[in-house]
Amino acid sequence: MTLILIALLALSWTGLSLAVLAMAFKRIGPPRQAAWRAWGISLVFNTISGWYAAPGEPLPTALLVVACHALLLPPLLLAARREEQRGS
Numbered sequence: 001m002t003l004i005l006i007a008l009l010a011l012s013w014t015g016l017s018l019a020v021l022a023m024a025f026k027r028i029g030p031p032r033q034a035a036w037r038a039w040g041i042s043l044v045f046n047t048i049s050g051w052y053a054a055p056g057e058p059l060p061t062a063l064l065v066v067a068c069h070a071l072l073l074p075p076l077l078l079a080a081r082r083e084e085q086r087g088s
Helices: 002-025 032-051 058-087
Strands: none
Touching: 002 032, 002 058, 032 058
């Protein structure tokens, strides 16, 4: 049960950080480019911080971060496409 809660927390944190970063990057570029930038930066920094946060088991932590980012990439790109269509 604890593992499921940790995974849900990681997924929700990833979604929140991606949304905030994408909104910030949308000010300097188009929505799709902002989504890709937010995804890449979030993936790199969250993987590195997860790697160092769990000194005993860094690989499962990094895999959890990568899995969360992989699950949230399609909705992020879909939202960026809708934003581009709405703006046109």
